[in-house]
Amino acid sequence: MIDENLDISKHDERDPNPWLALFLDESIPINQTTKLALMRDNASKSARYLLPIIHLWSKVTMFFIHIFKFFFPNLINSSKVLHRILAWGLKNFVSPDANLLVFRHFHIGTEILQFIAANTPEAEIVGNPLKPKDFEDVKDDLFLQHDLNLYNFVIQLNNQLKQKGTKIQPPEKINLDMITEDQFDHIEFPKKWTNFLDLRSAIELFTPYYQLFLTSNDFIRASNSLQLDETIAIYTSQIINTPGHLGLVNNKHPMVPATTYSVAYRLVLHGLAAETLHEVLVKMKLNKNRDGIVTPMA
Template sequence: MSRRSPFLRALEADDTLPIEREALTLWLDDMQRPTRWSLRPLLQLVLGALLHLTWFFKRLPLPQFRAHGLLQRLICWFCRHVVSPEANLLILRHYATESNVINFLIDNGAAGKVEPLALYPRRIEDMLTESFVDHDQELFRAFAELGERGQDSAPRPPEALRWDHWRPLDMAEFTVERRRTQVLDFESAHVLFMCLFCLLLTREEYRDAINGFNLDQSIALRIGRMIDDPSLAELAYNKYPHYLVGPWNLSQRFLMHGFFTEHLYARLEGLRRETTSA
């Protein structure tokens, strides 16, 4: 008998939205951690207020500072020792899903003209070099080089799509050492991380990072045109990138960005498999 509630069992069985079974299982398991329902609300209240104070401090006309190396080491330490194995695997998956989605845009819109993303960490230690900061900057770099219309985003038949730099996810390739101290759920971990990001990035780097989520709509529209599926835009929770926002509601926006990349990856991977088998 499943230990999940009736609603979570319904989610487990619902395949309306594209998402790989491995990602769904990791998410449902992580959501049932006690810290998600007990500790997270308190952390969000206290650290949410601290985040806005840090945001205000960083916006003052003072010399800017950043510490990317320290940020990476602190996050990786927390991931190794405190964050749940399920959450760590979801973080590692996110690098790969987003790199694949952007590489699909490049392969089919500007192959040979834009350098593809190479951020595919497989262990927590890899994230010391395949960094959280680079994850954002590589997205911005790819969009800037793709240009105003993504160079070539015209619809094309499935057999004409290119998958040159696509790397299908194999969960057996991901390695996360399990420790007894790894009890913190995904959302609580993000609440802890968000103040570190705000403090240890420059104000412009952090502002760009939290607004980069809104490129989800642009990605969905471009890929939707390529594969002739306008419904992809409905998968994007974060929209309207021309309107810059602050850290309000950041946790939910971050989480929905993660869901978006998982949904888009699953949709494209399904298309790739169908085309290959055909």
């Protein structure tokens, strides 16, 4: 259901809604269900009024946790406790739109890695697909495993390519079997009065817990993994033989890591980059020729 703020009949030329403009705009490839959820999330009262306060609290808290971790690096380390907190918080306080964006991210991230692996026959990648169906799945170290999957994928892929003296290149026929046109209506998210937090506010609230309950290596690696957006996008462009979608990537230059204090904002950009890349692959699958053959773009 479209929010009344995104209803074109409510458009006021003297006070145009920026989220309505972006919702109607088709210049960026993105799943329509995701787009609607993201625009409603941006227009929410939580994003408008709570986010600035939560953002400030998060940065101050992270500073003191950083000092605490410097002196007591191993006193509080428990991924299991962290993910139970995350599952509880997502279920009880995060809005349905924000939860949809969070859960969907793991599904499309898994499909993108599977796409690269399937179209690089010179490498045999043993992956760990993540497609959570409910909040119980979050408790199984879901967020941490997502970061580990990215780095392990890059390491395994490039190690095997180096050993065989080859590189990623366009295959004769592109395999898109793993890419799904998923509108993500198969998970029912809670809609209680307490489920009001927007995506960015939720991330800002959860990030200090992430920093506190993970080792410094795990937290820094999670932060730096966001800049692998550029790396994954380059792999994909080498397979489909077009660099056009690279312009949609904002988390770049993984060899020059950004500060962990910007991780919440960059995490939202990471989600958007994954969504746009996945939609490029979805459109390729839908536009394949009548013989079912998809060839690399000229």
